[in-house]
Amino acid sequence: MRRIWLFVVVAATFGLLAAVIQAQPLQAPRTLTAELRAALEQVYVRALPAAVRIETIPEGTGSGFFISADGLVMTAYHVIEDTRSFRVINSRKESFPAEIVGYDEFRDIAIVRARVGGAVSFLSLETSASPRVGEPLLAIGNSRGQFIAPRYGLVNTVERDIFPFFNSIAISTTIPLAPGDSGGPVLNLAGRVVAVVVAIGQPDGVFESYLSPLQGLGEVIAQLQAGRKRDVPYIGVQLFQIDDETAATLRIPKEGVLIRSLLRGGAAEQAGLRGLSIRRENGQEVYDFDVILEADGRPFNDVTQLQRYIRSKEVGDSVTLTIRRGQQILKVELRLTPNPTRRG
Known part of the structure; x- marks a missing residue:
């Protein structure tokens, strides 16, 4: 299927992407005489x-x-x-x-x-x-x-x-x-x-x-x-920025990036990582999830920066993620794959 950008207003016709980009300072051009x-x-x-x-x-x-x-x-x-x-x-x-x-x-x-x-x-x-x-x-x-x-x-x-x-x-x-x-x-x-x-x-x-x-x-x-x-490499996850409200709801420190869900067939799913899920025990909501703290020893608290780091690599490269799962800190090695949503 065609590439679909998330969190952006897209006007696409006949295979051309057209994205609304966040404002950045521009330098004044000269006149086209x-x-x-x-x-x-x-x-x-x-x-x-x-x-x-x-x-x-x-x-x-x-x-x-x-x-x-x-x-x-x-x-x-x-x-x-x-x-x-x-x-x-x-x-x-x-x-x-x-x-x-x-x-x-x-x-x-x-x-x-x-x-x-x-x-x-x-x-x-x-x-x-x-x-x-x-x-x-x-x-x-x-x-x-x-x-x-x-x-x-x-x-x-x-x-x-x-x-x-x-x-x-x-x-x-x-x-x-x-x-x-x-x-x-x-x-x-x-x-x-x-x-x-x-x-x-x-x-x-x-x-x-x-x-x-x-x-x-x-x-x-x-x-x-x-x-x-x-191909651009993927770890096969959808990520969520941990803001104050999320940290309070999940009762976790405001550090790392939350794995919101896993892409089927991706490296993260194959490695056994966990996306956010909710179950009820004794009438209370219990949350299960993994938080990515580091990639190859580098701390990441920003979704965009982590994505940029992963995409700077090659398909087939290995990345070691440091994961918080409840009270545990885990090291998980992943081999980067192409976009798993395009398979089949």
């Missing part, structure tokens, strides 16, 4: 032959772009995640069947291969430098019923943290993106792709669009082209 827009329009004309529309089954629409003459396409991973099949359509409306080559769920990028009949136009990637605040950028996508259309805007910030809706650090911009644009290329004035479209949001009433940057990913992209598939 008529001259800059005209320059970006020329970039669009040159890039158009390499941009594509991606259509998926179950029904969905996203965007992408050729990165090699033999038909390799880059897109956002969530566009093709858990699809049964998909096809790539170029600017001449030629349709090609395609298949997944590699992906990095952490950064929400993927490489697919379109079975093209000959050499195709492709775009160059900028992996050595990041866009600057205020820099004008062009995105190409398939939103609002339009076909491989241009969108223009400016960079707000290059280090936007929208976790847990996006695991890595995003670039935020004023580009007016919408559902259908996910996976599309974002180009600078030099005509090089600096990022991939991944999300949109409206923090504190101000619209933003979010991009997965390519800076520093030269080796990662080469690995994806060679077939690497990197």
Whole structure:
């Protein structure tokens, strides 16, 4: 199934995620002048032959772009995640069947291969430098019923943290993106792709669009082209922040994070950890639960920070959790797995 973000207002259509993100301070961009827009329009004309529309089954629409003459396409991973099949359509409306080559769920990028009949136009990637605040950028996508259309805007910030809706650090911009644009290329004035479209949001009433940057990913992209598939690791639990009310109700210290429930088939369930349950004994409510105090010896009192630590690792890595269960302190070793809700 498609990825579903918790604790966020989501507007998703045809495979594009659109998240409302908590407000963070923004730096004022410069103005997108008529001259800059005209320059970006020329970039669009040159890039158009390499941009594509991606259509998926179950029904969905996203965007992408050729990165090699033999038909390799880059897109956002969530566009093709858990699809049964998909096809790539170029600017001449030629349709090609395609298949997944590699992906990095952490950064929400993927490489697919379109079975093209000959050499195709492709775009160059900028992996050595990041866009600057205020820099004008062009995105190409398939939103609002339009076909491989241009969108223009400016960079707000290059280090936007929208976790847990996006695991890595995003670039935020004023580009007016919408559902259908996910996976599309974002180009600078030099005509090089600096990022991939991944999300949109409206923090504190101000619209933003979010991009997965390519800076520093030269080796990662080469690995994806060679077939690497990197899933985000999970311990298989739903967590709950221990606030004053929770601590008082459960009669526990306000430390660690509470395991609210276990995901079926996850590492935590297999290791015998316990989610919160309530039973009655002698007319009174009795609570059973585990609290995660530490991961690999590091204390965690914040759900987000624990999630971030786990997701910084790899599927297959082992993590040792320190657990409070009643009056006991336990050490439990888990082997991290992909999202257990996607199995079967």
